[in-house]
Every structure is written in structure tokens, then in C-alpha cells.
Amino acid sequence: MKVDPLELDINSLTRKCSMSRSEAISEIKILFGFANDLDQLELIKEPGVMRDPVKLKKYKRVFNDRITGKPVAYILGYKEFYGLPFEVNERVLIPRPDTELLVNLAIEKIQQYSLKTVLELGTGSGAIAASIATHLPNIKITATDVSSDALEVALANAITLGVNHLIDFKYSDWFSEISGKFDLIVSNPPYIAEDHACLQRDGAKYEPSIALTSGLSGLDALTLIVSQSRNFLNKDGWLLLEHGYDQRDSCRQLLSAGGFTSLFDESDLGGNPRVSGGRIEDES
Numbered sequence: 001m002k003v004d005p006l007e008l009d010i011n012s013l014t015r016k017c018s019m020s021r022s023e024a025i026s027e028i029k030i031l032f033g034f035a036n037d038l039d040q041l042e043l044i045k046e047p048g049v050m051r052d053p054v055k056l057k058k059y060k061r062v063f064n065d066r067i068t069g070k071p072v073a074y075i076l077g078y079k080e081f082y083g084l085p086f087e088v089n090e091r092v093l094i095p096r097p098d099t100e101l102l103v104n105l106a107i108e109k110i111q112q113y114s115l116k117t118v119l120e121l122g123t124g125s126g127a128i129a130a131s132i133a134t135h136l137p138n139i140k141i142t143a144t145d146v147s148s149d150a151l152e153v154a155l156a157n158a159i160t161l162g163v164n165h166l167i168d169f170k171y172s173d174w175f176s177e178i179s180g181k182f183d184l185i186v187s188n189p190p191y192i193a194e195d196h197a198c199l200q201r202d203g204a205k206y207e208p209s210i211a212l213t214s215g216l217s218g219l220d221a222l223t224l225i226v227s228q229s230r231n232f233l234n235k236d237g238w239l240l241l242e243h244g245y246d247q248r249d250s251c252r253q254l255l256s257a258g259g260f261t262s263l264f265d266e267s268d269l270g271g272n273p274r275v276s277g278g279r280i281e282d283e284s
């Protein structure tokens with residue numbers, strides 16, 4: 001009996017990358033289309049092309065990358081975030097759908113309180129800064145990263161999206177190169193504990209660990225940002241932070257100890273606490 005090569009690949013992906021059969025089929029279609037410059041519509045119209053031996057050969061190379069754990073976004077060099085296309089590679093964290101909550105809340109606060117200046121710490125691919133800029137072209141954004149590699153990717157994304165004139169990209173180790181004050185500070189810092197089991201999951205070893213982990217508790221960067229933000233916020237300025245599903249209480253304690261009021265937190269679409277924030281009511 002002849003075994004369909006794609007059927008074998010579906011089974012391998014399901015097993016090795018712990019995904020469902022339908023997830024594996026959809027990834028294989030994406031990889032096949034990418035390897036052969038075919039869009040998803042062409043694949044639907046002509047499913048037989050997926051069994052063409054010449055085309056299968058091209059696809060095999062990207063499938064091998066995937067089966068060794070490389071995330072699809074790095075293979076394609078692209079990830080959609082907030083409805084926008086972002087170039088990604090192994091120099092930056094892949095933007096997560098969960099982080100769209102942080103962007104929504106930042107846009108909400110900017111509109112509600114007529115905020116004018118934003119500082120984003122640890123911009124990575126630039127997804128947060130560029131998404132805000134695309135929706136609110138009248139505010140001034142400074143976006144930092146300690147990785148020059150990441151800043152290059154972020155700038156390229158801002159140029160592609162036509163918002164580079166709205167964002168000042170700056171090399172900075174958190175606040176080290178920052179001066180002045182802002183109406184809003186926003187960050188999705190690394191927050192995973194260094195020995196957390198989730199770092200063994202599919203794909204994690206391909207992402208920059210500097211963007212994922214932060215000390216033994218995962219709270220090092222969050223602690224530093226909360227403790228220093230006060231010096232860089234205008235009166236009534238807001239701080240919004242993404243954090244781990246189990247870090248809401250720790251974040252609340254940090255914010256409260258740091259003198260923040262109007263504390264709030266919001267859960268992501270998966271129902272996990274994901275963003276916490278507060279504001280500084282009196283100038284330091």
C-alpha cells in the first residue's frame with residue numbers, strides 16, 4: 001500500500017509538536033503554500049497540487065524546519081498582529097494575540113484621557129508601538145529596546161506600515177537612556193521564570209530568551225519597570241503592563257507599593273489575567 005507523504009507529515013506534526021490533526025493540516029497547507037508561492041485560495045481550488053512530486057520537494061525543506069520546532073512565523077518571516085503584517089525573525093519575539101489586549105487598553109486610555117506622549121519599553125518587533133501609531137497618528141511614541149537587532153526589525157516594520165515618522169526608536173536598557181516624562185508607559189517585558197516548564201514547549205528555544213525570561217521569579221523586569229516608571233510619568237500618567245497568567249497579584253502589589261492608584265487588571269481572550277495598570281496622581 002502506498003502511503004500518502006502528506007499523511008505521514010500530518011501524523012508527525014501532530015505527535016512531535018503536540019497539536020490536533022486539524023491544526024497540523026492547516027499548518028501543512030500554510031507551509032506548502034509558502035514553499036511553492038501559492039496562496040491559500042489556489043490550494044483550495046486545486047488541492048491536487050499538494051501531491052505534485054516537484055512541488056512536494058520544495059515543501060519538504062520547510063517542513064523539516066517546522067518538525068524540528070521552528071515556529072511557523074519564523075519560517076514565513078511574518079506574523080499578523082492587530083490586523084497588521086509584521087516581519088519577524090529569530091532576533092525578535094513573535095507577537096502574541098494576547099498582547100492585542102495591551103494595545104486595546106493603551107488606545108482606550110490614550111483616547112479617554114487625551115494622552116499625548118507614549119513610551120514603550122522593550123518594543124521587539126515594534127508590534128505594540130506600530131499598532132498604536134497606526135490607529136492614533138496624532139501622538140508621539142518613543143519605543144526602546146536593549147537589542148539593536150530588535151530595533152532594526154522594529155524600524156523596518158514601522159517603515160513598511162508607514163508610521164516610522166511617528167515613532168522615535170531608541171536603544172535603551174529599560175530607562176537607562178530615557179529622559180523626560182510621558183503620559184503613558186506601556187510594556188510587554190519578559191516575564192517567564194527562568195526554570196519555567198513552558199520554556200520546553202514547541203518553538204521556545206528559537207525565540208530570544210532575553211525577550212522571554214526575567215530572573216528566577218520572572219518578575220525582575222516588571223519590578224524594575226514599576227519602581228522606575230514614576231520618575232518618567234507626567235502627573236496623571238498611566239502605566240500598563242503585560243504579565244504572566246499567575247502574576248496579577250504580584251503586579252498589583254508592585255504597583256500599589258510604587259504609589260500607583262486607580263489600579264486595574266484585565267484578562268486575555270483565554271480568560272487569563274494578562275494586563276495590569278495604574279496611574280500616578282501626584283508628580284514625584
Ligand code: GLN
Nearest residue numbers: 188189190191192211212
Ligand atoms: N506571553 C509570552 C509567552 O507566554 C511571553 C512573552 C513575554 O515574556 N513577554 O510565551
